Amino acid sequence: MKIQVKAEVLKLRHTFTIAHGSSDERVNLVVGLEHEGRVGWGLAAPNPRYGETPESCKAALLAMARELQGDPRAYEPLISSLLRNHEGEFAAKAALDMAIMDLAGKTLDAPLYRIWGLDPAGLSPTSMTIGMAAPEQVAQRAQEAAGFHVLKVKLGSADDHALIEAIRSVTQVPIRVDANEGWHSREHAIREVEWLAAHNVELVEQPMPASAIEDAVWLKQRSPLPLIADEAFTCNADLLSMGEAYHGVNIKLMKCGGTLMAREAVTLARGLGLQIMLGCMVESSLGIAAAAQLAPYADYLDLDGNLLICNDPFRGHAVIDGFLKLNDAPGLGASPLT
Ligand code: MG
Secondary structure (H helix, E strand, O other), rough: OOOEEEEEEEEEEEEEEOOOOOEEEEEEEEEEEEEEOEEEEEEOOOHHHHHOOOHHHHHHHHHHHHOOOOOOOHHHHHHHHHHHOOOHHHHHHHHHHHHHHHHHHHHHHOOOHHHHOOOOOOOOOEEEOOOOOHHHHHHHHHHOOOOOOOEEEEOOOOOOHHHHHHOOOOOOOEEEHHHHHHHHOHHHHHHHHHHHHHOOOOEOOOOOOOHHHHHHHHHHOOOOOOOEEEOOOOHHHHHHHHHHHOEEEEEEEHOOOOOOHHHHHHHHHOOOEEEEEEEEOOOOOHHHHHOOOOOOHEEOOOOOHHEEEEOOEEEEOOEEEEEEEEOOOOOOOOOOOO
């Protein structure tokens, strides 16, 4: 298989601020994998939180691609050997998994959700994310997101209550809160969760630092809201420790290393009685299209990374009235605009 790798700088519509920091753009690496006249597309959104840079990601992509040969319809052994033979660099693994699965779907002439026997109808609503900003800006963004049935709000600053009150002054839709590890004591965290429960908040994602597992166990025993692990849950080896500390996990292709591992995570998480959130990084419609193939598995959908950017280089699945509508194109269902 022949590989091409291209860096794409995605511009964010609004400066994106979360408890970890602020940014105006993100770099995605787009992979085109060519096999017998077809091109399979894949996307890597390397994340410094997990020790990845665009440079380390590109080097990993090129090293892994050298081993790629075989029939993409036999995707399982192809992807498994990539995962087994290389350490870390999960975004690069995700991109190659996507490109192989796109090729598999195109060769079999079916969307992945069909190959996996999933029903694309009746998906749960997807949330629209609002980053941290001044309360009046946050209220304005909540108004702009009027078509969505659920909002995801980034907290973890000294202004948390003001932001929620600003949103509640313009809408009563359910809110999912993502603290991005921003609350540093369990006493602070439980106070916040209790306050949020009284403001039509549906769940809280990653309230405390990922490493604070004992605090997470303490918090779960007291929390009136479901607590979802994001930064604390990276790859599937972490899952066994999640059951005691969280009610659910946020599964992202970029953390798991692609669709194959994400499907394994779904099975493992369900076996542990955990709820499933399907999430994303800031990604173009290509990455979202790959995650969307798994949408029927999710209790909570958070696939809006492409809606946060203003120069999306791909077209994929539409979001209509706050619901993801999966198209029936073979493979991932995304194609480049140029
Ligand atoms: Mg999160």
